[in-house]
Structure formats: structure tokens, C-alpha cells
Amino acid sequence: MLAVVPVATPAELDRFIRLPMRLNAGDPNYIAPLLMERREALTPKTNPFFAHAEVQLWLATRDGRDVGRISAQIDHLMPDNLGRAGHFGMIAAEDDPEVFAALFATAEAWLRARGRDRALGPFNLSINEEVGLLVDGFDSPPMVLMGHDPPYAGERIEALGYRKTQDLYAYMADNTRDAPEGVLKRVRRGPPEGVVLRELDMSRYDEEVRTLTQILNDAWSDNWGFTPTTEAETAQLAKSLRPVIDKRLAFFAEIDGETAGFIVFLPNINEAIRDLNGRLFPFGWAKLLWRLKVTGLKTARCPLMGVRKKFSRTPRGVLLPFLLMHAGASATRRLGYDRAELSWILEDNRAMNHILQAAGAEVYKTYRIYEKSLA
Known part of the structure; x- marks a missing residue:
């Protein structure tokens, strides 16, 4: 039955x-x-x-x-x-x-x-x-x-x-290899005049997450199926990410003093909980903390990146994704992460797919959204 x-x-x-x-x-x-x-x-x-x-x-x-x-x-x-x-x-x-x-x-x-x-x-x-x-x-x-x-x-x-x-595509970037020469030429010159990259400021953490969400809601608003994140969801996001976020892996880009874009990499917690079977008690907490703080992780994921639409088609704004990704890649490499996933990317987001491919990342997983008429 x-x-x-x-x-x-x-x-x-x-x-x-x-x-x-x-x-x-x-x-x-x-x-x-x-x-x-x-x-x-x-x-x-x-x-x-x-x-x-x-x-x-x-x-x-x-x-x-x-x-x-x-x-x-x-x-x-x-x-x-x-x-x-x-x-x-x-x-x-x-x-x-x-x-x-x-x-x-x-x-x-x-x-x-x-x-x-x-x-x-x-x-x-x-x-x-x-x-x-x-x-x-x-x-x-x-x-x-x-x-x-x-x-x-x-x-x-x-x-x-x-x-x-x-x-939806998940890209994998190999941090043990340098980016393609064309990308390196763009970033070696450094940020253009008026562009500043900075790390996440943990002393203003809630405010930083609100700014991130505002940029996200603006930058992704034209994407298929995009639904804006509410103020309450932003607060919950800030709370849930705080234990795992590393300020050295989160960057904001400012243009003439205005926050114009961001990128966030997260330590791949799945690597640390793989054998915990979903449980943190009685010994899971100790294993998790040991792996995060002592042995370290080898993989990270970039789930969030965005540039305000008002800047995205300007000469300086076009460079921001490359500058932010390079900053994130350099930070993850410096902190011992061998590989980083960048996901997810809609298949019809040609601009982002082109940027990631130009940076040397490769699609290694594909996720599918299905549809059926109920008429």
C-alpha cells in the first residue's frame, strides 16, 4: 500500500x-x-x-x-x-x-x-x-x-x-594554476582611478550584509526567475553566514566612494561535515572546529557576486567582476584552498558564463530546473 x-x-x-x-x-x-x-x-x-x-x-x-x-x-x-x-x-x-x-x-x-x-x-x-x-x-x-x-x-x-x-552551471576553478594571460593583463594594472577594493568589515557586519543584499537585488533583478531577498531574509542570511564567513574571502568594490559590487567565497563546510551523518552531537562540534581551525579545508565556494546595474556597463564597472574574482582567487590560494566552485550560473547568463570561462574556470556540474503545464 x-x-x-x-x-x-x-x-x-x-x-x-x-x-x-x-x-x-x-x-x-x-x-x-x-x-x-x-x-x-x-x-x-x-x-x-x-x-x-x-x-x-x-x-x-x-x-x-x-x-x-x-x-x-x-x-x-x-x-x-x-x-x-x-x-x-x-x-x-x-x-x-x-x-x-x-x-x-x-x-x-x-x-x-x-x-x-x-x-x-x-x-x-x-x-x-x-x-x-x-x-x-x-x-x-x-x-x-x-x-x-x-x-x-x-x-x-x-x-x-x-x-x-x-x-544552472557550477564552475570549478583550479587555484593551483594561474589565470589565463589575457585576464592577468587586465588585473595586473590594478584598479582604475577611483576604484577601491576592500575586505568585509566585520565591525559593521549587519550593515555590510544589507549593502550586499541591496546590490544583489539590483544586479540580479533581470535574471530569469529572480525573486528579491526581503529585509527579514537578509537578517537571517547575516545570522546564518556569520559562523562560517571569513572576512578575508569577502570583498567589496567601490567606485568614487560608492559601493558598486561585491564577491563572497565561503569555506566548503561540506568538506568538514562529510562523515558527521548530519549530527553535531556529541562529537561532531569538536570534529568540525578541528577541521576548520586546525587542519583547514582545501575547497571553497563562491555563491554570491554582483555589480550594480548603474555601473555594470561603464568602463570601470566592466572591470569589476575580473578584479573581484582575482582578489577572491588570490585570497583563497593564499589561505590554502586548492579549488573553488563558482555557482550557480544560469545557462542564458551569457556575460557571466563568458567571464568565468575567460578566467579559466570549467563547468563540472549541471543542475536543471523543470517545468510542466498544470492546465
Whole structure:
């Protein structure tokens, strides 16, 4: 007997969070997220996303055993250019067509009943969090705040009538190699007159994060599916990043005294929690701190970079992505990071794809956003 039941209790939420850990136990590249972090992300009291969105979670069970999960969301801040679309996400299931069909039928019915005419996803839970289904690059573990899915998931989803709407690229940069000569020529001259690069100022941390968010909301506003980050989400972002952010890996660019752009690299915490099985207690905290502070990490991820639109097409503004990336690459190399992921980048963001390729980075993972008409 296969049943799909809504998640309604803390115990059911705990089962929902833990299910992928069991399903992916045999995958050497799967990394269990920290259970504490997942509970906060899926709880309305601790995730501001719920303030402007409707969310429902489900578990699929068979003979008393959990065999799959899915979510459905309606983000009321979603841009009008996506029409009356709803989102699905958090998909994880055994390799069974019946389970996938039951989960998606339930999520689609929920979205349809609320007037949605399209389903987009996966979004876990919003476009500003973990996005897309892994469709290429299964042979390596995911970086911090990125997903990892089994190869069969895409095939099962496509069999239900879903088609690609966007691919997202994750680039890998090898910090042990110099950037291409063309890029080095640009940055060796240093910043143009009136342009200053500086590190994140931790003494003004909250203000710095607010500035970062303002630039992000402006710079990314024309991107497909972009949804602005709210003030409450900015505060939550500042709180969640503070324990892991390193001011030496975050840079702002100023033009004539005005903050014009930024870049942030994060230590790849996944490298440090790989064998913790999602638990920080009783000894996980000690292992995590030891790896962060003593043995160090070898990989980092750049999840955020942006330049204000008013500067992006000016002679000095065009140079900012190269200057910021060079500053970040130099810092990560100096601090012992051998490789850095730059992600995610929409496939139709030609400018950013060109910049990363020119800098010598290579696509090593592809994540896919699917779409299906619910009419």
C-alpha cells in the first residue's frame, strides 16, 4: 500500500529530513546536511521565506516505511514574468516510478487547487536557496549549499511530463594554476582611478550584509526567475553566514566612494561535515572546529557576486567582476584552498558564463530546473 501523507508533526518533519540520508547511504559522494540547519530551514519560525510563501511537505510511505518525499510552494514575491507558476522541491525517493508518480500527482493537485497553471522546480525552498536537480557531475560531492541527487531522479521526473526550462552551471576553478594571460593583463594594472577594493568589515557586519543584499537585488533583478531577498531574509542570511564567513574571502568594490559590487567565497563546510551523518552531537562540534581551525579545508565556494546595474556597463564597472574574482582567487590560494566552485550560473547568463570561462574556470556540474503545464 502506497500513501502520500502531509507532514504535520515534528516527528514527521524529522522523518522528512532524514529520508535522503537513508536513500543515498550507498552513494560515496552524498553528504548529509546538518540536521539542525535543515530543521531551521523547514520551520516557519526560523525561515522568513514562510512569511511570503505557502508551503506544504509530504511523505510517501509503503507498508509503514518512508519511500519518498516532496514539497510544493507558492512564493507570492515571485516575478510576474513567470505567470501563475508554483514550485515543487525537496524531491527524494526510491527508484520506483510509482512513488515518483504519486508524489508529483499530490504536489500538482495542491498547486492546481490554488490556481497555479505551471509547476517549476526543484526549489528547496526558494530560488535564493538550493535550486535545481543534479543532471551531470555525479562523480564528486556537492559544495556547501548545493544539492546532490541520484542519476535516476531526472529520468523519473521527465517520464511524468516535465521538461527542462533552465540549466544552472557550477564552475570549478583550479587555484593551483594561474589565470589565463589575457585576464592577468587586465588585473595586473590594478584598479582604475577611483576604484577601491576592500575586505568585509566585520565591525559593521549587519550593515555590510544589507549593502550586499541591496546590490544583489539590483544586479540580479533581470535574471530569469529572480525573486528579491526581503529585509527579514537578509537578517537571517547575516545570522546564518556569520559562523562560517571569513572576512578575508569577502570583498567589496567601490567606485568614487560608492559601493558598486561585491564577491563572497565561503569555506566548503561540506568538506568538514562529510562523515558527521548530519549530527553535531556529541562529537561532531569538536570534529568540525578541528577541521576548520586546525587542519583547514582545501575547497571553497563562491555563491554570491554582483555589480550594480548603474555601473555594470561603464568602463570601470566592466572591470569589476575580473578584479573581484582575482582578489577572491588570490585570497583563497593564499589561505590554502586548492579549488573553488563558482555557482550557480544560469545557462542564458551569457556575460557571466563568458567571464568565468575567460578566467579559466570549467563547468563540472549541471543542475536543471523543470517545468510542466498544470492546465
